[in-house]
Amino acid sequence: MWRFTKLCQPKSGIFCRYAADIWCNKPLSITLKFVKESLKVDRQELHYSAKKHPLPIAGSKKPHSLLYKLCVGVGTVCGVKIYTGSLLVSCEALQKSRIAGLKYDGYVEEEAEFDWRKFFTLLWPHIWYLLAAVAGALAVALLNIEIPQLLGSVINVVAKFARNGSSTLFMEQVKLPVFRLINMYIAQACFTFIYIYLLSCIGEKVATQLKQELFESIMKQDIAFFDQQRTGELVNRLTSDVQDFKSAFKLCISQGLRSIMQIIGCGTSLFLISPQMTLTMLLIVPTVIVTGTLLGSLLRKLSRDAQAQAAKTTSIGEEAISNIRTVRAFAMENEECELFCQQLEEASRLNQRLGFGIGLFQAGTNLFLNGMVLATLYMGGYLVSNNQVSPGDIMSFLVATQTIQRSLTQLSLLFGQMVKGLGAGARVFEFINLESSMPIKGGKKIPYHSLVGDVTFNNVTFAYPTRPQQVVLKNFNLYLPAGKTVAIVGSSGNGKSTVAALVERFYDVDEGSITIDGVDIRELDPSWLRGNCIGFINQEPVLFATSIMENIRYGKPGASDNEVIEAAKLANADEFIKSFPEGYSTVVGERGVTVSGGQKQRIAIARALLKNPRILILDEATSALDAESETIVQNSLDNVSRGRTVLVIAHRLSTVQNADMIVVLHNGVIVEMGTHDSLKAQRGLYWNLIRQQEVSENISRALG
Ligand SMILES: Nc1ncnc2c1ncn2[C@@H]1O[C@H](COP(=O)(O)OP(=O)(O)OP(=O)(O)O)[C@@H](O)[C@H]1O
Numbered sequence: 001m002w003r004f005t006k007l008c009q010p011k012s013g014i015f016c017r018y019a020a021d022i023w024c025n026k027p028l029s030i031t032l033k034f035v036k037e038s039l040k041v042d043r044q045e046l047h048y049s050a051k052k053h054p055l056p057i058a059g060s061k062k063p064h065s066l067l068y069k070l071c072v073g074v075g076t077v078c079g080v081k082i083y084t085g086s087l088l089v090s091c092e093a094l095q096k097s098r099i100a101g102l103k104y105d106g107y108v109e110e111e112a113e114f115d116w117r118k119f120f121t122l123l124w125p126h127i128w129y130l131l132a133a134v135a136g137a138l139a140v141a142l143l144n145i146e147i148p149q150l151l152g153s154v155i156n157v158v159a160k161f162a163r164n165g166s167s168t169l170f171m172e173q174v175k176l177p178v179f180r181l182i183n184m185y186i187a188q189a190c191f192t193f194i195y196i197y198l199l200s201c202i203g204e205k206v207a208t209q210l211k212q213e214l215f216e217s218i219m220k221q222d223i224a225f226f227d228q229q230r231t232g233e234l235v236n237r238l239t240s241d242v243q244d245f246k247s248a249f250k251l252c253i254s255q256g257l258r259s260i261m262q263i264i265g266c267g268t269s270l271f272l273i274s275p276q277m278t279l280t281m282l283l284i285v286p287t288v289i290v291t292g293t294l295l296g297s298l299l300r301k302l303s304r305d306a307q308a309q310a311a312k313t314t315s316i317g318e319e320a321i322s323n324i325r326t327v328r329a330f331a332m333e334n335e336e337c338e339l340f341c342q343q344l345e346e347a348s349r350l351n352q353r354l355g356f357g358i359g360l361f362q363a364g365t366n367l368f369l370n371g372m373v374l375a376t377l378y379m380g381g382y383l384v385s386n387n388q389v390s391p392g393d394i395m396s397f398l399v400a401t402q403t404i405q406r407s408l409t410q411l412s413l414l415f416g417q418m419v420k421g422l423g424a425g426a427r428v429f430e431f432i433n434l435e436s437s438m439p440i441k442g443g444k445k446i447p448y449h450s451l452v453g454d455v456t457f458n459n460v461t462f463a464y465p466t467r468p469q470q471v472v473l474k475n476f477n478l479y480l481p482a483g484k485t486v487a488i489v490g491s492s493g494n495g496k497s498t499v500a501a502l503v504e505r506f507y508d509v510d511e512g513s514i515t516i517d518g519v520d521i522r523e524l525d526p527s528w529l530r531g532n533c534i535g536f537i538n539q540e541p542v543l544f545a546t547s548i549m550e551n552i553r554y555g556k557p558g559a560s561d562n563e564v565i566e567a568a569k570l571a572n573a574d575e576f577i578k579s580f581p582e583g584y585s586t587v588v589g590e591r592g593v594t595v596s597g598g599q600k601q602r603i604a605i606a607r608a609l610l611k612n613p614r615i616l617i618l619d620e621a622t623s624a625l626d627a628e629s630e631t632i633v634q635n636s637l638d639n640v641s642r643g644r645t646v647l648v649i650a651h652r653l654s655t656v657q658n659a660d661m662i663v664v665l666h667n668g669v670i671v672e673m674g675t676h677d678s679l680k681a682q683r684g685l686y687w688n689l690i691r692q693q694e695v696s697e698n699i700s701r702a703l704g
Contacts (some may be wrong), residue, residue: 001137002176008466010257016326018076019065030254042516043301050631053444055222055278064244066489071325071682072621077579080146087581089527096135103161111141113233114422114425114426114429115426115429115433117427118432118433119425121631122206122209122210123202123206126201126205126206129198129201129202130198130202130253131513132194132198132204133198133253133254134195134200134257135195135254135324135461136191136192136194136195137191137195137197137253137254137257137258138257139187139191139257140188140195140258140259141257141259141262142261142265142282143184143187143188143191143260143263143435143656144188144262144265144266144403145260145262145265145266145268145269145400145403145404146184146263147170147181147184147399148266148269148396148397148399148403149269149396150177150180150181150184151395151396152390152392152393152395152396152397152399153177153182153183153392154174154177154392155180155391155395155396156390156391156392157173157174157177157392157393158174159172159268159391159392160173162175164563164619177179188325195641198252198253199254200250203246203247203249203250206246206248206249207242207243207245207246208288210242210245210246210428210432211238211242213432214237214242214428214431214432215238217432217433217434218234219397219433219440220440221434221436222310222436222437222438222506223501223506223507224437224464224465224466224507225434225436227464227465227466228466229632230315230318230319231307231315231318231319231322232311232315232316232317232318232319233311233312233315234431235309235314235315235318236310236314236511236562236641237311237313237427237428237431240310240314240414241307241424241425241427241428242424242428243424244307244420244421244423244424245421245424245425245428247417247421247591248417248418248420248424249421249425250318251414251417251418251421252414252417254410255414256410256411256414256418258407259406259408259410259411260407260411261409262403262404262406262407263407263411264405265416266400266401266404266407266475267402267404267588268399269396270397270400270401270404272398272503272678273393273396273400274393274397275382275390275391275590276381276383276386276388277376277380277389277397278520280375280379281372281376281401284320284656286464291364294416295360295361295364296419297363298357299354299357299358299361299415299416300419300423302350302353302354302357302418303354303416303419303423304423305350306347306350306351306353306354306553307347307420307423307424307427309343309347310347310351312343312347313340313343313344313346316339316340316343320336320339320340324511324682327699338694339371346537354416356576358416361416362409362413363414365409365412369404369405369408370411372401372404373398373401373402373405373579374539376394376397376398377394377398377403380393380394380659381394386482399433400561408599425595437508438505438508438526439526439528441525441526441527442525442526442527443522443523443524443526443528444519444523444524444525445524445528445532446516446517446519446524446533448614450517451516451533451614452482452517452614453482453516453517453614453615453644453645454479454481454482454516454517454518455480455485455503455514455515455516455615455645456478456479456480456514456515456518456643457477457478457479457499457502457511457512457514458477458512458513458514458515459475459476459477459478459510459511460473460475460476460477460511460513460514461473461474461475461476461509461510461511461512462476462498462502462509462511463500463510464507464511465507471668472495472498472504472668473495473498473499473668473669474667474668474669475512475669476499476512476668476669476670477670478499478670480615480645480647481645481660482614482645483643483644483645484645484657484660484661485641485646485648485658485659486646486647486648486660486661486662486663487647487648487649487656487659487661487662487663488589488647488648488649488650488651488662488663488665489650489651489653489662489663489664489665489686489687489689490664490665490666490689491666492651494665494666494667494668495668496621496649496665496666497619497649498617498668499649499665500536500617500619500647500649502514503521503534503615503617503647504529504530504534504536505521505522505524505526505529508522509598516529516533516615531611531681532613533613533614533615534610534613534614534615534616534617535555535608535609535611535613535615535616535617535644536600536608536616536617536619537604537605537608537616537617537618537619537621537637538619538621539619539620539621539622541601541603541604541607543588543595543600543603544588545587545588545589546587546588547584547585547586547587548577548580548583548584548585548586548588548603549561549564549584549585551588551603551607552564552567552568552579552603552607552610553610554607555567555606555607555608555609555610556610556611559610561584563610564606564610565584567606567607567609567610568584568602568603568606568650570606570609570636570639570640571602571603571605571606571607571609571636571639571640572602572633572635572636572639573599573603573606573636576599576602577603588603592636598630598633600623600630601633602636603633605621605633605636605637605640607639613644614644614645615644615645615646615647616641616644616645616646616647617646617647617649618637618646618647618648618649620649620650620651621633621637621648622634622637622652622655623662630652631656634655651691651692653686653689653693654693656676657676659675659676660675660678661673661674661675662674662675662676662682662686664679664685664686664689666685668672671685672684672685672686
């Protein structure tokens with residue numbers, strides 16, 4: 001039987017939006033996820049199998065029509081456009097579709113679309129500034145339209161007195177247009193300052209807002225989201241994508257709007273000066289529009305590819321740098337450099353292709369514009385010789401043509417920026433709009449004095465969202481009595497850490513429930529659950545690059561220095577912290593690199609302890625330590641475990657011998673349960689595990 005809930009995904013964002021109501025015993029809402037890549041590959045197959053295996057739709061009068069249409073639709077789409085549809089499919093139908101080879105699991109890198117609504121919502125609070133900036137830009141454009149005519153007037157005066165006119169008369173006649181020109185240039189400077197300054201302010205405010213919303217949205221995503229996303233990719237969206245979007249936004253409004261206005265205004269002036277010359281020029285325009293559109297779509301594609309590759313390169317570099325110790329330990333520096341360089345070269349190749357496209361676009365535009373100037377001179381000279389226009393008109397015409405030329409060049413330059421900015425904006429909005437399927441706040445809180453700390457797993461079945469086919473826990477039942485220590489053992493990959501992750505509600509169970517004091521954890525406030533109720537210490541605790549004091553205080557923001565020191569004492573950390581020259585103010589370096597593994601672990605214990613949790617989860621907390629550190633840390637753990645419900649995930653069986661109960665897990669199922677002595681006496685899997693561990697310890701001791 002299929003577990004449809006596993007297919008549920010956020011309704012928008014990077015996932016395809018195939019909303020489907022599945023009729024099982026009860027209606028379930030699922031999202032069918034068609035992988036875009038596989039869409040491309042399996043297009044034909046999809047089409048074919050839909051025809052070959054028509055799928056009945058439960059409750060529909062026209063059997064299989066809707067699903068059939070959808071499949072055919074999907075099949076004919078070229079991998080970019082996504083059909084959205086609601087369908088009623090019977091359980092049996094979905095099973096058949098699986099047999100028929102329809103792919104509907106896996107994740108999608110759907111091409112993001114620019115969210116205009118979101119964009120305008122962001123702009124709305126700055127609407128007055130924006131209108132003022134737009135007005136400033138338009139004023140500059142309007143002044144630019146009038147300037148050619150004034151220059152034409154000056155030339156006409158010059159032409160009139162060119163041969164034998166009186167200089168006093170010339171000065172008098174030229175005074176007025178020159179004076180107006182000076183005024184216009186000053187006004188233009190003022191308006192330019194106003195709109196550029198205002199746009200910078202709006203750009204900064206919008207970018208800050210975007211970064212805030214994006215960061216908040218990323219922080220709120222459920223853990224499954226981070227299982228798929230690379231850190232570098234996320235950082236890239238926060239930094240360069242927002243930057244690209246901001247630059248494009250500013251440029252489009254300042255230069256784009258101004259250029260468009262100037263083209264319209266100067267174009268009108270051209271008509272007024274000489275309709276004949278203008279019409280001659282206009283003959284060339286349709287060719288330019290067609291070429292521009294074609295090249296434009298090519299540029300868009302090139303820009304998208306280049307940006308995607310840049311993000312990939314960043315994430316690979318970021319991964320190598322943040323895991324430098326592992327890289328060094330495996331002497332993989334050269335391989336990492338090689339991989340990074342390969343990706344970098346690919347990014348450079350794509351950028352060069354983009355540069356080629358942009359170059360072609362701009363060169364073509366320039367050629368066209370210069371052709372326009374030549375055509376004006378040729379045609380204008382002819383009209384002057386026929387006395388149809390004055391030399392001043394040709395001057396006005398040329399200046400207006402050049403203004404149009406400059407505006408068009410700017411637009412062509414802007415086009416590349418705009419394409420890049422829209423792509424970047426789409427990627428930013430995509431994550432901002434992504435809904436988390438699991439809330440991080442809201443729900444019940446059990447008052448501390450009535451919190452007992454009983455944890456129960458009731459018939460829990462679970463598979464990770466990224467691997468829905470692999471069921472990790474099957475009908476799992478476990479009771480962790482308040483105040484007792486329960487250890488989970490078993491060989492690697494059997495689901496021990498998964499049990500811990502589920503108690504923390506990093507993931508929601510697919511079937512069954514987990515309760516704390518009888519309350520389903522899905523009803524509890526997740527931030528209360530993780531922040532107040534449960535303390536979690538894992539194998540590789542992460543410290544932040546700040547002081548030890550602040551690192552411990554992370555467990556309970558607002559805790560006093562004394563509370564921090566008390567927690568450190570309980571965790572056997574106070575002594576070594578004081579031995580540092582700077583004591584609690586010692587900065588531990590990025591990820592805590594400047595303290596030893598055992599010290600790091602004790603700081604983490606103090607941090608977890610500060611919130612005084614009723615439930616403590618120790619996920620192989622000592623397995624990364626040497627024997628000496630392990631003893632010290634184990635002592636600290638014994639100290640802090642008293643009076644709490646403790647779930648210990650252990651590799652080394654020697655560390656859990658004193659647990660009140662030991663649970664042996666095999667393939668996600670509990671196979672043995674009891675105290676150390678009773679399990680040993682059973683001579684089952686636990687006994688085997690102990691023997692295996694003894695053998696491997698003896699071997700490593702013998703090898704020195
Ligand atoms: N985030 C994840 N996404 C998908 N599958 C996962 C994820 N984490 C673990 N798994 C898979 O779930 C199964 C159980 O993993 P889990 O980490 O719970 O095992 P474990 O018993 O704790 O192993 P170990 O002792 O090696 O830590 C494994 O097959 C693992 O590959």
